[in-house]
Amino acid sequence: MLKANNKLGIIFFPAFDWAISSTHPERQERLLYTQDQLREEGLFEIDGISEYKPDVATIEDVERVHFCFPEVSSVATRSHLISAGGAMKAADLVMEGERDCAFAMVRPPGHHAMKVVHGSRGFCTINIEAVMIEHIREKYGRKKIAIVDTDCHHGDGTQDVYWHDPDTLFISIHQDGRTLYPGSGFPQELGGPNAMGRTLNIPLPPNTSDEGFLMAMERIVMPILDDFKPDLIINSAGQDNHFTDPITNMNFSARGYATMNEMLKPDIAVLEGGYSIQGALPYINLGICLAMAGVDYSQIREPNYNPDKIRQDAQTTAYITELCEQLPDLYFNPPKFNAKDDGKQGVISGDSLLRHKQIYYDTDGINEVQLETVTMCSDCRGLFKVETRADSGPLCLGVEIPIDACPKCRNLGYHLVEEGLIKGTYRYIQLINRLDKEYLRYGF
Known part of the structure; x- marks a missing residue:
């Protein structure tokens, strides 16, 4: 029997009763195919990997983070509270030492939900990572926390929630906002006056493949995490950078995701986007789980994977190399806060x-x-x-x-x-x- 080097907890919540529509990319099948794949591959037969049920977040858990108007119950369903509760369960497993790490495979997602909530944007209503993080701080004391958002779309909601928080480092690695929703996530977005440099955005060009993502992780993300020395690393584990995703334009692979996770070593991962329901998510999630557990993932291979076909061109590589030269300095030597009336800095x-x-x-x-x-x-x-x-x-x-x-x-x-x-x-x-x-x- 295989044995995990790291005890991993996995929390599933497919949200059978919640969908934007029956054919919308954000629907229950996103997790059902993954759930079947993990069982077929024998993931839960590996000693040290266990499955858990989600908790249910309370109204107070949400109000610790969000201003919901007119009230939480008018904007969020029970499925939203269970999704956030699944993330909270992952946190409790790690904080109480029952598991070394945990992966909350839950929906609906949350990283586009901002500090104020009047409804849903980007398929998100409440920010499940933020609810989880503030649950940690409320229950276990004040912590320095790093969030690394690897969803293809900029995590503008999480950025907004933590814009003024010097105890939270938010790094988003995503497809350039000039080419994709929500049209934000640029290097000059660095945080508020009391938290300059605690927000760092890494906008990558369309068609970036494994080489570019892993280069950015190695040369930008990891040195910054080493300097920040967080008590916890959270991965907003969006999976829509995959080369088969129907609503994005990137060329990341399932094995690339696993390698990135092995580098990052998150304490907690929380599922965000990813809409290639059959061709990508089951393989990406399997790779992430194996990487988190410290088990060999080298045999992970999704259908239609052809590294030559999805390899990035030399111009993309040169562009990302330049980003790797310039972006770390925005964290290590952030510019003086420059307020101006452009609707962004203020x-x-x-x-x-x-x-x-x-x-x-x-x-x-x-x-x-x-x-x-x-x-x-x-x-x-x-x-x-x-x-x-x-x-x-x-x-x-x-x-x-x-x-x-x-x-x-x-x-x-x-x-x-x-x-x-x-x-x-x-x-x-x-x-x-x-x-x-x-x-x-x-x-x-």
């Missing part, structure tokens, strides 16, 4: 940074406008405030007192909520108080 007014944002929920057809305000505090990461309105709906207020809040920012947070209640300016108000673990919601 403007500084007094002791606060203001950002105007317009967000389109493509899955639900919702337009949102936001005014985000962050206190430029020298004693903590700053109080976070957001005023938000979806389409012609009511104005809503979200206030977050950070986990390291100083007394001044804590008091200001309560003052803003009380002022909003007295004046009646907002239809819904939500307070996230990470310092005191207090989560309040008001509606009128």
Whole structure:
């Protein structure tokens, strides 16, 4: 019998009762074919690999991360809560020492879900990795965490959630946003004024193959992780970089994914995208599981794999080589924060940074406008405030007192909520108080 070098926990949740439509790429078959493949290959007969059932995230678990308007139950289904709970289960297995590592193969996905949620965008409603990470911090104490998002689409939601968090390193390696949804994820996106350099984007050109991905991992991602020294490494394990994926333009292979995972050595992996349901996902997931468990994956080979046919050209290699030369410096020597009124970096007014944002929920057809305000505090990461309105709906207020809040920012947070209640300016108000673990919601 084969024996795993690393004890691996696998959590499945195909979400039988949730789909955007019966023919949509994001549907239950994404995991059913994988589940069958893993069993046929005898994965669970390997000593040290075990399967677990997901937990169910609570409303408070979601409200620890998101401002959901008008409330969590109006935007998220039970399947979303179980998907997030599956990620939380993976975290508990690792944090409590039952498993060395864990892979949450769950859906619906989450990495396009931003701090504020009015609906679904990019097939995502709540950010399951963020819910998991903040569950870890709430239950096991403050941790330095690195998220490496390997989905083909930029993880704009996760970036938004952790834009102002110096304890979270977010690295996204993805197809260039000039060629693919959501049209973001460029090198100049480096984080807020108190977290500059904690966001790093690696936009790769279409048709990048194993060579380019692994080069970027070796020369950019790994040196930065070695310097950051996270307590945990999380892989947002999107699989739509595969050469057969129907909605992207990359040339990554199943064995390439396994090699990348072997390099990264994540403590926890959470499934994100990947829509080649039969031709790629079963093989990619098998390769990732074997790599996480420390078992030989050299025989992994998907149908129609021809390395010569998908090999990247010399121009692509040269472009990625240049990225590898330039991008690490954005982390090791981040530029001074430069606020400007371009709707992205924002403007500084007094002791606060203001950002105007317009967000389109493509899955639900919702337009949102936001005014985000962050206190430029020298004693903590700053109080976070957001005023938000979806389409012609009511104005809503979200206030977050950070986990390291100083007394001044804590008091200001309560003052803003009380002022909003007295004046009646907002239809819904939500307070996230990470310092005191207090989560309040008001509606009128």
